[in-house]
Amino acid sequence: MIEIYKCRRLLWYDHVMFALVWHTIIDIFKNNGLIHAIFFFSILFYSISLHRHLFFYFYFSLFINLSTHTRLQFHISPNRSSSSSSSSLQMATLISDTAPWKDLKAHVGEIDKTHLRDLMADTDRCSSMMLEFDGILLDYSRQRATVDTLSKLKKLAEEARLKQKIDNMFNGEHINSTENRSVLHVALRASKNTTINSDGKNVVPDVWQVLDKIKEFSDKVRNGSWVGATGKALTNVIAIGIGGSFLGPLFVHTALQTDPEASKSAGGRQLRFLANVDPVDVARNISGLNPETTLVVVVSKTFTTAETMLNARTLREWISSALGPQAVSKHMVAVSTNLKLVEKFGIDPNNAFAFWDWVGGRYSVCSAVGVLPLSLQYGFSVVEKFLEGARSIDQHFHSAPFESNIPVLLGLLSVWNVSFLGYPARAILPYTQALEKLAPHIQQVSMESNGKGVSIDGVRLPFEAGEIDFGEPGTNGQHSFYQLIHQGRVIPCDFIGIVKSQQPVYLKDEVVNNHDELMSNFFAQPDALAYGKTPEQLQSENVASHLVPHKTFTGNRPSLSLLLPSLDAYRVGQLLAIYEHRIAVEGFIWGINSFDQWGVELGKSLASQVRKQLHASRKKGESVEGFNFSTTKLLTRYLEASADVPSEPTTLLPKI
Numbered sequence: 001m002i003e004i005y006k007c008r009r010l011l012w013y014d015h016v017m018f019a020l021v022w023h024t025i026i027d028i029f030k031n032n033g034l035i036h037a038i039f040f041f042s043i044l045f046y047s048i049s050l051h052r053h054l055f056f057y058f059y060f061s062l063f064i065n066l067s068t069h070t071r072l073q074f075h076i077s078p079n080r081s082s083s084s085s086s087s088s089l090q091m092a093t094l095i096s097d098t099a100p101w102k103d104l105k106a107h108v109g110e111i112d113k114t115h116l117r118d119l120m121a122d123t124d125r126c127s128s129m130m131l132e133f134d135g136i137l138l139d140y141s142r143q144r145a146t147v148d149t150l151s152k153l154k155k156l157a158e159e160a161r162l163k164q165k166i167d168n169m170f171n172g173e174h175i176n177s178t179e180n181r182s183v184l185h186v187a188l189r190a191s192k193n194t195t196i197n198s199d200g201k202n203v204v205p206d207v208w209q210v211l212d213k214i215k216e217f218s219d220k221v222r223n224g225s226w227v228g229a230t231g232k233a234l235t236n237v238i239a240i241g242i243g244g245s246f247l248g249p250l251f252v253h254t255a256l257q258t259d260p261e262a263s264k265s266a267g268g269r270q271l272r273f274l275a276n277v278d279p280v281d282v283a284r285n286i287s288g289l290n291p292e293t294t295l296v297v298v299v300s301k302t303f304t305t306a307e308t309m310l311n312a313r314t315l316r317e318w319i320s321s322a323l324g325p326q327a328v329s330k331h332m333v334a335v336s337t338n339l340k341l342v343e344k345f346g347i348d349p350n351n352a353f354a355f356w357d358w359v360g361g362r363y364s365v366c367s368a369v370g371v372l373p374l375s376l377q378y379g380f381s382v383v384e385k386f387l388e389g390a391r392s393i394d395q396h397f398h399s400a401p402f403e404s405n406i407p408v409l410l411g412l413l414s415v416w417n418v419s420f421l422g423y424p425a426r427a428i429l430p431y432t433q434a435l436e437k438l439a440p441h442i443q444q445v446s447m448e449s450n451g452k453g454v455s456i457d458g459v460r461l462p463f464e465a466g467e468i469d470f471g472e473p474g475t476n477g478q479h480s481f482y483q484l485i486h487q488g489r490v491i492p493c494d495f496i497g498i499v500k501s502q503q504p505v506y507l508k509d510e511v512v513n514n515h516d517e518l519m520s521n522f523f524a525q526p527d528a529l530a531y532g533k534t535p536e537q538l539q540s541e542n543v544a545s546h547l548v549p550h551k552t553f554t555g556n557r558p559s560l561s562l563l564l565p566s567l568d569a570y571r572v573g574q575l576l577a578i579y580e581h582r583i584a585v586e587g588f589i590w591g592i593n594s595f596d597q598w599g600v601e602l603g604k605s606l607a608s609q610v611r612k613q614l615h616a617s618r619k620k621g622e623s624v625e626g627f628n629f630s631t632t633k634l635l636t637r638y639l640e641a642s643a644d645v646p647s648e649p650t651t652l653l654p655k656i
């Protein structure tokens, strides 16, 4: 560059060319191939025609340098499609190539020398690993971590530019770069006076416009001013949807079902969920329901999901065959980002509730996806409390320093467990039946978000990202898979306890009340996992020597405990947001895109090939072709064994 300046006096077009070069550099970062090619050829032309050879040399070597780096990635910000962050030009490597990652790898050896029994004896350490926010107590002292581990994890977070990534999310940057979208589920629960921009537009007024519409509509249905085609009140709701359009609302519904305030406002109403395309699920959903008193809510972000659309057509048939086709407008409403397809399906656009492409399916429970069915069931005021709970965690997550930030700490500890201690799974163990659908929901949020094999820049990861999430409420799980957790594989556990039961029971002759009985297990299990039981202890209890190995518990098994004061709508919202943000933190540290889900596509496209084959075989008797030996064999067996399926158009609904 200096050479160029020395060579000759710079003319105006030299300055233009310098500007072009810098744009090109930025462009390389954004991977914008077309614009890059245009700049490349204009600079080539300029250099040759005006003999700026040095200039071209500089440009060309830069180009070669940038494009031949396979592992080393340059980027402007974690969000490479953002145009607003060009000031923070930085060079980033895979997180596993950084010093803090390597330092943590080396630190594992030190941790391996300690046992949780010893770590738990250090009360200063334990008290530094307790954190309270808004009545929620997090105890992570039973993690295989020291104060030093935490400070190393904090360094890793800084290296990964975690704060900047969180800010970028809240600022509406297109952090979902493979789909070129913002990730703004936090806007769904923002208060009315907040400003959150996506593509230069404050999205909060749009959010509240839909929330107000839901309030009005659900009030009308609930107070009987919106009735079905035959004039009867709609007391039952079937929400059709799958994946993110199902699991989150199901989790919240299940959690609120026995909450005194929510169950009182439900007042005899029913909410059911139809997700599986299996006709058995249709049968179970319509069983005992009368179309005259049933409202169907079709929930689909895309309004193209095969399962949901077939289920929607099936229930449309259920309604119209009983009440006539004109009844559909009174008995079916929709939630979608694709309002054109909603209308094409035959649902009145006035009865459609919108959301936006900056809401990921698995992060959509706070949009109309969850808010509409839940408001129909429990009333808008209860659901508003749920949104407020999520908002309280959003604010905490966005503003609290890392060392007192619940989602950040949980995310960092998960990364520690997965990537350094090598534990690939996590058990979610709520000690309340009301949270029985928490684990299935978090399973989707976590595994669809972080189950990735490449970095956000498309570089194959040299480490495993994501984790296997599963769980059941305690104490049921104790009588099922806890054996493996205690004596088999090491699985870090999340124990979630509630101080005040939604539905306490006291029996006068019992030692403790029923909730205390449940909670005794909540307090005991983490210590059993951490401390275990040694052969020496067993010998001192005179256990027969041949049984000692079988009765030994190695301990040293990590867990964390979250104690919530109660489980009302507000707390359910908090719990949801804690997990959502924890999962985002993990993805931000691993340097992956936690907000796309390309991995679900391949199976879908192969299923459509099978669908075509089934159609051709059933209708035209065509033989199975174009599949491998095994699939051909299976398909042929299936077709032969179900040859009694009607091949002519027939409508037959479950009779149950």
Ligand SMILES: O=P(O)(O)OC[C@H]1O[C@H](O)[C@H](O)[C@@H](O)[C@@H]1O
Pocket (backbone or CB within 6 Å): 242, 243, 244, 245, 299, 300, 301, 302, 303, 304, 305, 308, 361, 362, 448, 597, 600
């Ligand atoms: O809401 P829909 O567009 O119907 O999508 C439903 C589901 O489809 C796919 O399975 C995606 O992987 C999920 O993330 C999504 O929630």
